Amino acid sequence: MNGKNIMQAFEISEYRARLDKVRGLMSDAGMVALVVISEASQCYLLGYESFSGAEPQAVLVTLDDDPYFILRKMDADFATDAGCWLPQDRLVGYSESFVGGSGEGSAWEVIGQFVNDKVGASACVGVELSALRGTDYHKLVGALGVQEPLDGSGLVSACGLVKSEREVLYMREAAAIADRAMLAGIDKIAVGTRHCDVAAAIVSALCAGTESVSGGPLPWLPHIRGGQLANAPHQPWMDDVFAAGQQYLLEFSAGRHRHSAPITRVVHIGPAKPSRKNLHEGALAGFHAAVDAMRPGATCGDVTRAYDAALQPYGLTRASRIGYSIGIDSIAGPSLAPSNDTEIVANMTFHLQSAFYERGERYMLSDTVLVTENSAELMSTIPRILFELPA
Numbered sequence: 001m002n003g004k005n006i007m008q009a010f011e012i013s014e015y016r017a018r019l020d021k022v023r024g025l026m027s028d029a030g031m032v033a034l035v036v037i038s039e040a041s042q043c044y045l046l047g048y049e050s051f052s053g054a055e056p057q058a059v060l061v062t063l064d065d066d067p068y069f070i071l072r073k074m075d076a077d078f079a080t081d082a083g084c085w086l087p088q089d090r091l092v093g094y095s096e097s098f099v100g101g102s103g104e105g106s107a108w109e110v111i112g113q114f115v116n117d118k119v120g121a122s123a124c125v126g127v128e129l130s131a132l133r134g135t136d137y138h139k140l141v142g143a144l145g146v147q148e149p150l151d152g153s154g155l156v157s158a159c160g161l162v163k164s165e166r167e168v169l170y171m172r173e174a175a176a177i178a179d180r181a182m183l184a185g186i187d188k189i190a191v192g193t194r195h196c197d198v199a200a201a202i203v204s205a206l207c208a209g210t211e212s213v214s215g216g217p218l219p220w221l222p223h224i225r226g227g228q229l230a231n232a233p234h235q236p237w238m239d240d241v242f243a244a245g246q247q248y249l250l251e252f253s254a255g256r257h258r259h260s261a262p263i264t265r266v267v268h269i270g271p272a273k274p275s276r277k278n279l280h281e282g283a284l285a286g287f288h289a290a291v292d293a294m295r296p297g298a299t300c301g302d303v304t305r306a307y308d309a310a311l312q313p314y315g316l317t318r319a320s321r322i323g324y325s326i327g328i329d330s331i332a333g334p335s336l337a338p339s340n341d342t343e344i345v346a347n348m349t350f351h352l353q354s355a356f357y358e359r360g361e362r363y364m365l366s367d368t369v370l371v372t373e374n375s376a377e378l379m380s381t382i383p384r385i386l387f388e389l390p391a
Contacts, residue, residue: 112143282314
């Protein structure tokens with residue numbers, strides 16, 4: 001690591017190699033500059049691990065020079081303490097008068113004008129448009145002085161699909177933390193226990209980490225779904241208690257330097273009825289079929305079709321995509337869906353999900369998967385069983 005900053009997660013040489021990949025794609029797309037808006041992309045390129053607090057920030061990448069990072073001055077003054085490898089003269093801070101509608105205008109206009117000053121109003125500039133909201137888009141594009149910037153959405157994340165050795169290490173560390181948190185959550189569940197108390201046990205374990213590895217900020221809050229009421233797929237938890245005869249899924253992700261390792265397991269309070277056991281066995285069969293198919297040379301569609309075929313003997317039908325590429329923060333690339341022909345290569349990582357959504361019958365089994373040279377490796381050591389707890 002670079003001696004100037006103990007927070008820095010990667011060698012500067014790795015960040016420069018990432019920039020070279022991005023510049024290659026920029027050149028192919030006819031861009032002389034790219035305005036990077038996504039915080040995950042900014043973290044990937046610069047190592048900056050802080051969160052913006054909803055204030056605008058952007059990285060300006062050009063073809064032949066180090067990037068500039070434009071952000072709130074109070075953050076720019078201390079960005080190296082948050083892992084950013086750039087020297088201070090590449091950190092551009094805008095004043096508090098542009099924060100929260102304080103009066104001078106929008107920080108997006110400051111960012112657009114800075115880009116203009118550096119590359120010129122007539123340059124072919126790309127922007128991560130998918131990371132912009134409607135009003136922010138108009139402010140930034142207006143300041144850039146262009147009719148329509150080139151769309152650079154997904155360009156940086158495409159460069160991060162294949163993980164480096166150290167990225168894999170951080171994801172393994174996150175997976176070990178997630179395993180601890182899963183056991184803590186399951187151990188807390190009992191008839192009459194509040195969902196929020198189990199969530200608190202999980203969050204505490206995610207923050208505490210292991211004896212040798214500190215927990216990092218959470219990519220998302222834990223999801224506790226199941227029972228008669230908790231049916232909405234993406235609601236974290238409810239003001240409810242665990243009840244006998246019901247099944248619940250616990251889904252969450254640990255984080256290490258903002259690298260994610262999601263996991264989901266299902267808990268049944270009391271003996272599970274045959275239909276729920278059949279659901280679990282079918283979901284597990286699909287899960288293992290997908291893992292077996294997830295190897296270099298296959299496509300995302302191949303993996304999904306193998307999953308679908310394994311469900312047929314159980315009378316089950318896939319409810320949604322079965323996962324997605326995972327990396328910094330959360331979703332970071334292609335979906336595992338039958339129409340996706342993205343080729344899988346070694347050192348890709350995926351959140352593989354075997355999920356079924358019916359009212360009162362929530363089920364999901366998931367793991368973080370690393371594609372190796374010849375097969376796929378599951379990062380979690382937690383058994384992939386239907387946990388049946390005493391009623």
